[in-house]
Amino acid sequence: MLAVDMSGDAVKAKNGSMVAYDGQMTFKKMSGGGEGLRGMVTRRLTGEQMTVMEVRGQGTCYFADRASEINLVSLHGDKLYVEASNLLCTDAGLRTGTTFTGLRGGATGNGLFTTTVEGMGQAAIMSDGPAVVLRVTPQYPLSVDPGAYIAHQGSLQQHFQAGVTFRTLMGEGGGEAFQIRFEGDGLVYVQPSERNTVGGDV
Amino acid sequence: MSAPVIHDPMTLPSDDNVNSYTFCVELKGSQWFLQKGKMIAYYGRIDFNGIGHGRFDRLLRTSFHSPLHASDWVVAEGSGKMLLADRAFDVNSYDLEDGNLTIRSGNLLAYQPSLALKQSIVPGFLTLIGTGKFVAASNGPVVFMEPPIRVDPQALVGWADCPSPCHHYDHGYMTGVMGGLRSLTGIGGTSGEEHQFEFVGAGTVLLQSTETLMAEQATGAVPHEPGVPGGGAPAPGHGHPGQQGAAPRLPGQLGDLQRRFGL
Numbered sequence: 001m002l003a004v005d006m007s008g009d010a011v012k013a014k015n016g017s018m019v020a021y022d023g024q025m026t027f028k029k030m031s032g033g034g035e036g037l038r039g040m041v042t043r044r045l046t047g048e049q050m051t052v053m054e055v056r057g058q059g060t061c062y063f064a065d066r067a068s069e070i071n072l073v074s075l076h077g078d079k080l081y082v083e084a085s086n087l088l089c090t091d092a093g094l095r096t097g098t099t100f101t102g103l104r105g106g107a108t109g110n111g112l113f114t115t116t117v118e119g120m121g122q123a124a125i126m127s128d129g130p131a132v133v134l135r136v137t138p139q140y141p142l143s144v145d146p147g148a149y150i151a152h153q154g155s156l157q158q159h160f161q162a163g164v165t166f167r168t169l170m171g172e173g174g175g176e177a178f179q180i181r182f183e184g185d186g187l188v189y190v191q192p193s194e195r196n197t198v199g200g201d202v
Numbered sequence: 203m204s205a206p207v208i209h210d211p212m213t214l215p216s217d218d219n220v221n222s223y224t225f226c227v228e229l230k231g232s233q234w235f236l237q238k239g240k241m242i243a244y245y246g247r248i249d250f251n252g253i254g255h256g257r258f259d260r261l262l263r264t265s266f267h268s269p270l271h272a273s274d275w276v277v278a279e280g281s282g283k284m285l286l287a288d289r290a291f292d293v294n295s296y297d298l299e300d301g302n303l304t305i306r307s308g309n310l311l312a313y314q315p316s317l318a319l320k321q322s323i324v325p326g327f328l329t330l331i332g333t334g335k336f337v338a339a340s341n342g343p344v345v346f347m348e349p350p351i352r353v354d355p356q357a358l359v360g361w362a363d364c365p366s367p368c369h370h371y372d373h374g375y376m377t378g379v380m381g382g383l384r385s386l387t388g389i390g391g392t393s394g395e396e397h398q399f400e401f402v403g404a405g406t407v408l409l410q411s412t413e414t415l416m417a418e419q420a421t422g423a424v425p426h427e428p429g430v431p432g433g434g435a436p437a438p439g440h441g442h443p444g445q446q447g448a449a450p451r452l453p454g455q456l457g458d459l460q461r462r463f464g465l
Contacts, residue, residue, distance in 0.1 A: 129223040129290030132243075135210035140245050148242035148287070187208060190243045192223035192287030 001064040002072075002089060002124050006057055010092035013063050015051035017088055023059015030054050054092065063089050068126040071133075071189065073153065080117040082125050082151035082189075091121030125151050127191035134190060136182045143179040147194030154186020211245045214283050217295065217335060225286045225293045225337050227312065233279040235266065235319070236286065236312035246282015266319055277315075286311055288339040295337045298362075303336075304329045305360030305408070311337040324367060327360070342411035349405060352398040356413035363405035370400040 001019065004011055015029060030052045055061055064070075065088055073080055075094065090096065095118045117123050125131070127150050136142045136156060152158075159181040182188055214220065216228035227234055229248060241250070266275070278284060287293060288311055296303070304322045313319065313336035322329045330336055338344075340359050347353070349365040361367060401407050 129287070130221055132220055132224050132285060133208045134243060134245075134285075135208050137210065140211045142243060142245055143248075144243040145239075145241055147239075188243070190285065191290070192221075192242065192293075193290040194239060194242065194287075 001062055002070045004055075004061045004063065004089065006055070006059060006061060008056075008058060010054050010056040011061075011089055012052050012054055012092055012094075012096070013089040014065060014087065015053050017063045017065045018053075018055065019062050019064045021057075021059060021061040023057060023061075025055055025057035025059065025061055028054045028056070052096075063124070065126055068128055069130045069191075070124050070126055071131045073123045073125060073151070073189075075117065075119060075121055075123060075153070077120055078118075078153055078155075080123055080125075080151060080153040081114050082117065082123075084115045086126050086150045087115055087117070087123065088126050089124040090117055091119075091123070094119040094121045094123060125189065127189065127193075129192040131189045131191050134188045136184060136186055136188055138183070138185065141181055141183045142188055143181050144188060144190055145194060146178055146180055148190045148192070149180055149188070150191050151189040152182065152186060154184065156182045156184040156186040156188070158182055211283055214245075214285075216283070219293065219295070220285065222292050222343075223287055223290050225295060225311070227278075227284045227286060227337075228282075229278065229284060230281050231279075233277055233315050234284075234312050235275055235315060236278055237310065238274055238276055240286050240288050240311050241278070242285050242287045244282055244284040246280065248278050248280035248282050248284055250276045250278055252276055286337060291339040291341055292343055293337060293339050294344055295335055297335055298330060298333060300333050301363060302329060302331045303360060303362040305338055306358070309338045309340060309359055311339055313337070340408075340410040345409045345411060347407045347409060349401040349403055349407060351407055352400045353407060353409055354413060355397065355399055357409045357411075358399055359408040359410050361401060361405055361407045365401040365403040365405035365407065368400050370398045372397075 006023075006025075012030070018025075018027065070088060081099065087096075097116045097118070099114055099116050131150060134142055136154075160178070209220065214226045214228075216226070218226060220226050224242070229246070293311065298317060304324065304327050307326055307328050310319075310328055310330075313330060314334035316334035317330045317332040317336060320329045320331065321327075338359070344359060352370050
């Protein structure tokens with residue numbers, strides 16, 4: 001559960017994720033992920049839908065969603081890439097948007113687009129079990145199972161790695177046929193659980 | 203909430219837990235067996251190969267003895283650090299020293315090839331023999347108990363050093379017409395705890411702290427022979443021939459748990 005102390009400022013949170021609050025709060029639904037008309041159109045087009053509410057007021061507001069773990073990410077002008085379904089709450093000052101992720105989405109079943117969060121402030125992301133934060137440096141690239149990936153930040157290039165060989169077709173695959181390889185400089189958030197992915201059983 | 207710990211290849215532990223739910227294995231040109239799909243991330247250069255890979259013939263002969271179970275396992279080899287996790291369950295590593303341990307098949311995640319994996323005679327369980335480390339998941343932390351002990355079937359994870367596992371039924375529940383009726387219909391009240399597994403002898407029994415079972419992995423078929431439990435061949439005079447092994451078991455299916463627990 002996430003507790004947010006507010007004094008007249010606002011946060012953007014996943015619609016319906018408020019579980020309790022004390023003080024004075026107003027909740028306002030924001031269509032299109034709070035990105036205005038352009039956001040509404042791109043989110044509809046990309047299928048990266050996100051219903052967001054703006055919470056404004058004085059006091060403490062508590063957010064939670066399906067008992068999943070909540071991880072706080074501090075952003076200092078850099079960009080966080082996260083699946084819309086894993087984003088719980090952001091500071092109102094952070095800009096959110098959508099971006100093309102490339103091939104990875106196809107294997108994770110999460111669509112070809114992902115949500116970006118940008119600016120200065122904090123964002124809360126959700127994971128099934130506490131997330132492990134892994135640093136990627138140019139010397140140490142990282143490979144991640146698409147089902148366990150939840151978010152990344154920093155300047156990272158991601159490559160989609162497919163180790164599908166004729167053995168996979170014969171049912172003798174390595175079980176880890178699809179991986180996302182991160183190179184560059186940044187952080188990757190991984191959850192200790194795997195979503196069911198199209199590529200998961202290969 | 204405190205700031206998250208950021209791990210890199212230097213700070214990740216070697217063959218130890220990162221947190222309760224994630225385990226880090228360090229490979230230095232060595233090999234590990236792991237169940238398919240339990241790797242969540244890795245640094246370095248690691249190859250994952252299905253067990254049918256020809257190069258592993260010798261390795262398999264010494265460390266893997268479940269012929270038809272092979273498609274669920276892969277061999278990781280290379281150098282680097284690899285993170286293992288399973289559906290956000292608790293993960294722990296155990297060291298065996300010239301010992302043996304039998305574990306529910308769905309709970310085992312990975313093991314060193316210095317251990318030999320064999321099917322247990324008890325259906326749905328696997329036995330590890332030898333010296334080495336293995337990683338197992340459980341729903342909630344694992345509790346170690348000394349026999350003699352009676353445990354709830356759903357809480358049992360495994361046992362080490364061969365105590366004798368057997369069924370135990372509460373006497374009053376089993377006897378008489380009324381007892382039989384109760385067990386069939388549930389009328390008259392059952393506590394749900396009339397059936398236990400009993401362990402006696404020297405050894406250790408591993409329990410998880412919930413009664414939620416983890417999905418069972420198929421352990422592979424056993425030879426169709428009379429006298430082999432779960433072998434599918436009707437024993438002479440067996441009451442219900444053809445019921446055992448009647449339907450092919452799908453991976454991830456609970457299998458014949460129900461029948462095993464006498465429900």
